[in-house]
Amino acid sequence: MAGKASAGDDSGGKSMTVFQVDDPERKQSIAREILEALPDWFENTEAREQYIRESRERVFFAAEREGRTIGFLCLKETGSCTVELAVMGVRMEYHRQGAGRALFQAARDYAAAAGYAFMQVKTVQMGYYEDYDRTNRFYRSLGFREFEVIPSLWGKENPCQIYILSLRESPREVILNRRSYRGKYKPEKVPEADLALILEAGLAAPSGCNRQTTSLIAVDDEALLDRLRAEIDPPVAETAPALICVLTQRINAYRDRCFATQDYAAAIENMLLMIRALGYESCWYEGHITDTDRIGDRLAAILGVPEPYELVCILPVGRAESEPAVPKKKPFEERAWMNGFGNPCRR
Numbered sequence: 001m002a003g004k005a006s007a008g009d010d011s012g013g014k015s016m017t018v019f020q021v022d023d024p025e026r027k028q029s030i031a032r033e034i035l036e037a038l039p040d041w042f043e044n045t046e047a048r049e050q051y052i053r054e055s056r057e058r059v060f061f062a063a064e065r066e067g068r069t070i071g072f073l074c075l076k077e078t079g080s081c082t083v084e085l086a087v088m089g090v091r092m093e094y095h096r097q098g099a100g101r102a103l104f105q106a107a108r109d110y111a112a113a114a115g116y117a118f119m120q121v122k123t124v125q126m127g128y129y130e131d132y133d134r135t136n137r138f139y140r141s142l143g144f145r146e147f148e149v150i151p152s153l154w155g156k157e158n159p160c161q162i163y164i165l166s167l168r169e170s171p172r173e174v175i176l177n178r179r180s181y182r183g184k185y186k187p188e189k190v191p192e193a194d195l196a197l198i199l200e201a202g203l204a205a206p207s208g209c210n211r212q213t214t215s216l217i218a219v220d221d222e223a224l225l226d227r228l229r230a231e232i233d234p235p236v237a238e239t240a241p242a243l244i245c246v247l248t249q250r251i252n253a254y255r256d257r258c259f260a261t262q263d264y265a266a267a268i269e270n271m272l273l274m275i276r277a278l279g280y281e282s283c284w285y286e287g288h289i290t291d292t293d294r295i296g297d298r299l300a301a302i303l304g305v306p307e308p309y310e311l312v313c314i315l316p317v318g319r320a321e322s323e324p325a326v327p328k329k330k331p332f333e334e335r336a337w338m339n340g341f342g343n344p345c346r347r
């Protein structure tokens with residue numbers, strides 16, 4: 001069960017830092033220091049000692065204020081897609097000052113970037129003890145939702161409430177939060193299964209007269225990536241662990257109408273959204289790939305692409321090292337209307 005965290009705590013926070021701890025000895029000593037200072041929540045010595053022992057192996061975040069460690073949080077993998085907020089404690093005198101929320105935010109960012117889809121946390125069900133009711137309210141305020149109650153896990157006086165939180169964005173959030181990322185990528189391989197999901201999203205896009213003029217090649221082989229990168233001048237996506245190359249066939253959809261550009265644009269946007277939905281970043285690189293120096297043709301030759309396919313765009317895929325820049329967009333009111341040009345659309 002995760003210990004009680006500070007609740008409703010947006011006030012203080014000045015000079016507080018949250019950081020990840022790797023050294024097992026340090027993890028254990030922080031866990032001991034904090035949990036022993038919270039006897040109301042961690043009174044059972046056996047359980048407390050277990051948390052302290054296990055903290056050595058956990059992903060561990062600590063919060064510090066003015067040189068003093070004031071709280072910590074541990075994450076534990078409970079399935080390939082799910083991580084558990086296994087234990088969390090904040091010194092009593094620092095409750096309601098943002099430490100719990102800051103620790104959670106760091107843990108959530110970590111878990112999302114590591115590719116987990118869900119975070120779970122267990123506590124005593126609402127309605128039994130005032131202290132744990134506050135813990136329940138805190139988790140709910142972070143976005144956790146009731147998943148299941150297991151009455152037998154900790155005995156019938158302490159029914160175990162499992163909360164669950166999706167670490168993935170909603171479709172609207174994916175669309176609105178997608179950005180062109182031009183920063184560095186973490187050196188983590190993208191699983192082939194994720195690349196397949198991205199390719200599948202691309203191929204699911206609409207195409208003029210269903211001509212399906214777009215084809216795709218994912219590349220994650222380091223030697224091959226190096227050969228491709230050597231052709232890209234000025235260099236882009238140099239640190240991306242995978243690239244998706246977009247191929248088109250400029251064939252007519254009907255009569256003399258060719259929709260190949262629209263087709264691959266729709267495929268690219270689908271892929272950019274899937275990339276974001278899976279927690280990766282990307283950027284639509286078409287400008288200098290298709291410029292007069294024909295970088296796309298040289299990339300196509302390396303990949304053995306036959307005529308009449310044309311390589312028109314590359315999309316890097318990887319976990320971002322930094323936040324994407326947010327470009328200025330024109331206001332909604334300037335570009336979207338209702339029932340005729342210029343009529344406001346109320347939101």
Ligand SMILES: Cc1cc2nc3c(=O)[nH]c(=O)nc-3n(C[C@H](O)[C@H](O)[C@H](O)COP(=O)(O)O)c2cc1C
Nearest residue numbers: 178179180181182283284285286287288289325327
């Ligand atoms: C057809 C097309 C070609 C693009 N080519 C490039 C490119 O070569 N290099 C680049 O850095 N960004 C490229 N972009 C990304 C745009 O610069 C980017 O979408 C735009 O600045 C808006 O930013 P946002 O994607 O974060 O909303 C391209 C976008 C489109 C739609």
